[in-house]
Amino acid sequence: MKNVQQLFWQNYCRCCNQVISEDDKHFCSDCWSQIGFCFVDSFCRRCGREISPFGQLPQGCAGCLNENFHFDSIACAGVYKPPLSSLIVRFKFADRTHLLPVLADFARNAVYKADFFQSADYIVPVPQHWRRRFQRGFNQSALIAKSLRLGDARFNTDVVKIRHTKDQTALTFAARKRNLRGAFAVRKGHNFKGKNVCLVDDVKTTGATLDECAKVLKDVGAGKVFAFVLAVAGQKE
Ligand SMILES: [Zn+2]
Numbered sequence: 001m002k003n004v005q006q007l008f009w010q011n012y013c014r015c016c017n018q019v020i021s022e023d024d025k026h027f028c029s030d031c032w033s034q035i036g037f038c039f040v041d042s043f044c045r046r047c048g049r050e051i052s053p054f055g056q057l058p059q060g061c062a063g064c065l066n067e068n069f070h071f072d073s074i075a076c077a078g079v080y081k082p083p084l085s086s087l088i089v090r091f092k093f094a095d096r097t098h099l100l101p102v103l104a105d106f107a108r109n110a111v112y113k114a115d116f117f118q119s120a121d122y123i124v125p126v127p128q129h130w131r132r133r134f135q136r137g138f139n140q141s142a143l144i145a146k147s148l149r150l151g152d153a154r155f156n157t158d159v160v161k162i163r164h165t166k167d168q169t170a171l172t173f174a175a176r177k178r179n180l181r182g183a184f185a186v187r188k189g190h191n192f193k194g195k196n197v198c199l200v201d202d203v204k205t206t207g208a209t210l211d212e213c214a215k216v217l218k219d220v221g222a223g224k225v226f227a228f229v230l231a232v233a234g235q236k237e
């Protein structure tokens with residue numbers, strides 16, 4: 001016998017909005033198969049791009065041989081293409097309430113594959129400037145970071161964004177690096193010295209933001225800095 005709540009409860013696909021059965025989680029089977037193509041089984045531990053299990057070289061992959069990062073290792077759930085990319089965009093701009101549980105599930109299922117799973121002391125979201133947070137009302141990276149479990153690592157917000165930066169969408173890695181210089185800092189009384197930190201962001205595009213945050217952490221004496229993102233963009237199809 002269904003209870004009253006279940007009678008009125010309509011479960012719908014978070015992707016295409018059609019009604020799905022109570023037993024389906026988040027998506028209809030069509031959308032599950034589409035989103036399955038976005039998840040990666042093997043990725044470059046240096047840049048996060050999807051690569052074949054044999055594509056990992058000691059210095060990275062073919063895609064990142066000429067890139068330099070301050071973070072030591074990265075893990076991701078998938079590649080930034082539809083429908084995962086549209087879910088992330090909707091999460092940020094339209095429907096946080098319904099999409100956070102979906103994306104948090106993706107993140108939790110993926111983070112076990114990270115080689116730093118047991119090594120982090122702190123989980124730190126990539127911060128937003130207060131002006132952006134005021135506009136949007138929340139920091140999407142913090143919501144994802146809070147939902148993660150990484151061994152005994154604790155959630156920490158002692159990396160802050162102290163300068164508002166212009167939109168980076170059209171900028172190259174070098175231009176993004178210039179745009180971000182001096183934009184991040186750590187709070188007074190931080191405890192990062194000698195500690196391993198896992199930075200969390202929704203999307204890695206060029207990696208400039210993660211790189212700048214990692215640099216700030218290394219500058220104050222952090223040990224290893226790792227990164228976890230939901231999706232990596234810039235994947236060659
Ligand atoms: Zn669907």
Ligand SMILES: [Zn+2]
Pocket residue numbers: 044045046047048049060061062063064065
């Ligand atoms: Zn790589």
